[in-house]
Amino acid sequence: MNKAPALTLALAAPGLAVLALFFLLPLGVVVAEAFRGDALARFLANRELVASLLNSLVLGVEAAAVALVIGIAVALHLARLPPGRRALIQVVIALPLTFSGLIIAYGFILVLGRAGFVTMLLARLGADPATVASFLFSEWGLVLAYTYYLTPRVILMLVPVFANFDERQLQAAESMGASRLRALADVMVPQIAPTVAAAFALVAAVAIGAYGTALALVGTQINILPLRLYSMVADSGADFPLAAAVSVVLLAVCSLLMAAAEIAAASSEARHAQH
Amino acid sequence: MSVAVESLSFAYAPAGAGVSGITLSLEAGEFCAVIGPSGCGKSTLLRLIAGFLTPDSGAIRIGGQDMAHVPARRRDLGVVFQSYALFPHMSAAENVAYPLKLRGAPRAERLRRAGEALERARLSGMADRLPGQLSGGQQQRVALARALVFQPRALLLDEPLSALDAAHRAAMRDEIRAIQREHGIATLHVTHDQEEALSIADRVAVMRDGRLLQVATPRTLYDEPADAFVAGFVGHANLLDGVVRAPGLVETAIGTLACATGDHTAGSTVTVFFRPEAVRPDPEGAVNRFEGRVVRDRFLGSLRRFDLAVAGGCILGETASRRDIAAVGIPPEGIRLLRR
Numbered sequence: 001m002n003k004a005p006a007l008t009l010a011l012a013a014p015g016l017a018v019l020a021l022f023f024l025l026p027l028g029v030v031v032a033e034a035f036r037g038d039a040l041a042r043f044l045a046n047r048e049l050v051a052s053l054l055n056s057l058v059l060g061v062e063a064a065a066v067a068l069v070i071g072i073a074v075a076l077h078l079a080r081l082p083p084g085r086r087a088l089i090q091v092v093i094a095l096p097l098t099f100s101g102l103i104i105a106y107g108f109i110l111v112l113g114r115a116g117f118v119t120m121l122l123a124r125l126g127a128d129p130a131t132v133a134s135f136l137f138s139e140w141g142l143v144l145a146y147t148y149y150l151t152p153r154v155i156l157m158l159v160p161v162f163a164n165f166d167e168r169q170l171q172a173a174e175s176m177g178a179s180r181l182r183a184l185a186d187v188m189v190p191q192i193a194p195t196v197a198a199a200f201a202l203v204a205a206v207a208i209g210a211y212g213t214a215l216a217l218v219g220t221q222i223n224i225l226p227l228r229l230y231s232m233v234a235d236s237g238a239d240f241p242l243a244a245a246v247s248v249v250l251l252a253v254c255s256l257l258m259a260a261a262e263i264a265a266a267s268s269e270a271r272h273a274q275h
Numbered sequence: 276m277s278v279a280v281e282s283l284s285f286a287y288a289p290a291g292a293g294v295s296g297i298t299l300s301l302e303a304g305e306f307c308a309v310i311g312p313s314g315c316g317k318s319t320l321l322r323l324i325a326g327f328l329t330p331d332s333g334a335i336r337i338g339g340q341d342m343a344h345v346p347a348r349r350r351d352l353g354v355v356f357q358s359y360a361l362f363p364h365m366s367a368a369e370n371v372a373y374p375l376k377l378r379g380a381p382r383a384e385r386l387r388r389a390g391e392a393l394e395r396a397r398l399s400g401m402a403d404r405l406p407g408q409l410s411g412g413q414q415q416r417v418a419l420a421r422a423l424v425f426q427p428r429a430l431l432l433d434e435p436l437s438a439l440d441a442a443h444r445a446a447m448r449d450e451i452r453a454i455q456r457e458h459g460i461a462t463l464h465v466t467h468d469q470e471e472a473l474s475i476a477d478r479v480a481v482m483r484d485g486r487l488l489q490v491a492t493p494r495t496l497y498d499e500p501a502d503a504f505v506a507g508f509v510g511h512a513n514l515l516d517g518v519v520r521a522p523g524l525v526e527t528a529i530g531t532l533a534c535a536t537g538d539h540t541a542g543s544t545v546t547v548f549f550r551p552e553a554v555r556p557d558p559e560g561a562v563n564r565f566e567g568r569v570v571r572d573r574f575l576g577s578l579r580r581f582d583l584a585v586a587g588g589c590i591l592g593e594t595a596s597r598r599d600i601a602a603v604g605i606p607p608e609g610i611r612l613l614r615r
Binding site: 166168169171172173174175176177178179182186187190191 | 325326327346347348349350351352353354356358360361362363364373374377378421422425431
């Protein structure tokens with residue numbers, strides 16, 4: 001590499017150009033726009049927008065928490081399977097990651113919407129289809145849909161950590177006098193906590209920033225930041241400085257969470273690297 | 276404290292492998308090694324005694340109390356695993372102090388006792404290191420210190436040396452024995468290495484297919500194996516199928532051998548057993564003399580181990596002599612007959 005810096009530069013140039021054109025330039029424009037004038041101040045003064053930010057945070061935390069609980073259970077199970085079967089099941093589990101948010105929303109509408117498959121089945125048992133469907137088009141419906149594609153991310157992050165954990169450590173702790181619960185708390189939890197925290201932060205960031213699924217399921221019925229941003233940009237005669245401020249806030253929240261996730265993951269990796 | 280198992284049986288659910296009818300007892304302070312090929316049930320036996328598995332039937336007594344259905348945490352046994360099972364997020368000192376923490380010892384006391392234990396294990400400078408920063412031998416010593424620091428009633432070692440390289444293994448072997456003597460603690464040491472077992476243990480138990488074949492001192496096990504399997508598993512051995520022809524005479528594929536036939540009657544089938552070191556490469560005037568050709572000659576420094584192809588078979592011999600070998604003698608007193 002070092003022998004031909006010119007060649008390296010030439011090879012890197014297209015990538016750098018794309019990065020500059022489609023990332024640095026728009027980001028710079030948006031940030032500049034957000035800090036010009038009183039856009040950020042107007043954001044903070046707008047109760048609706050601040051409420052949408054809080055709603056987004058709550059939604060992100062809820063969806064991430066549900067995904068984490070399911071993900072931990074599945075990952076614990078997968079870690080105990082023989083590697084061949086584990087790999088096969090992991091492929092199936094990773095599949096939702098390839099779907100766009102709109103497709104997932106459409107799938108949920110087909111299952112739980114007003115004329116959905118499950119809705120119809122429940123209607124036969126006497127449930128009101130409108131009630132069932134209203135669940136899907138509510139905040140908890142969103143949590144359900146988000147969980148669907150956040151859980152695989154959690155599982156994929158946690159399985160290696162669980163699979164590498166030497167269960168003999170728990171037996172060793174028990175032989176020294178620890179109860180099963182005490183052994184888990186003292187021995188296993190501290191070792192998996194950084195990765196679990198990283199998984200939580202990562203999926204929370206994804207949930208807070210997502211808008212495709214939300215748009216398809218709830219339209220603009222629920223006051224969350226990405227949908228606010230969407231309607232601001234979609235409207236004609238939009239308040240672009242305010243939209244830029246919203247963008248920057250959303251970006252900051254998600255980046256902060258991702259950074260936390262990265263730091264947590266790196267600290268656990270550094271510890272594992274010593275082995 | 277003494278450790279005893281009586282008619283202990285356990286089967287893994289579908290396959291049926293496990294252990295059956297194991298009866299074995301360790302005196303207080305005794306060092307007993309359990310050997311056998313992989314899958315013989317030796318680790319299962321240890322896990323049953325430790326309480327990681329629950330027996331289907333039989334008793335496990337520690338200091339006279341039946342512990343078969345007592346959970347592992349109340350058995351008060353020190354266990355060292357093949358992988359050491361150190362807690363990677365705790366320093367060496369915290370690892371050793373952990374059993375004391377579980378017993379509610381105040382922080383200052385447990386750190387002091389952990390420090391003393393590490394000092395005895397020649398690891399005083401390593402107290403603050405994480406296991407990942409220690410060598411294999413150092414991790415091993417931390418694991419041993421951790422298993423002993425709470426003065427358990429007995430010590431269980433599950434292949435503790437197999438993760439070490441050969442150079443460290445022999446030294447660690449002596450160290451384990453010295454520490455065990457110092458603590459005067461009954462110790463069960465599971466290993467697949469028969470040489471390790473013979474060199475370290477007061478008594479050695481040989482297992483195969485979930486059964487206990489023989490428990491004896493290393494010398495008895497070597498000189499008077501109970502059957503052909505034990506003879507072949509412990510050390511090197513010549514094992515030949517034979518038929519007793521007359522008192523003092525056994526017919527084998529390589530010819531008729533003169534040896535004590537004891538109470539084996541004429542016509543009974545036996546396994547003829549002799550150690551390679553019983554084979555004499557200077558057969559002048561020997562009773563059982565065989566001529567042949569050396570087909571493999573392994574130079575091992577202090578001795579040579581050779582295969583002598585003779586009519587009808589092959590004889591494994593050992594000698595310190597470096598001369599050519601064309602014939603060997605097998606003294607009758609070096610031959611034992613094992614029931615088949």
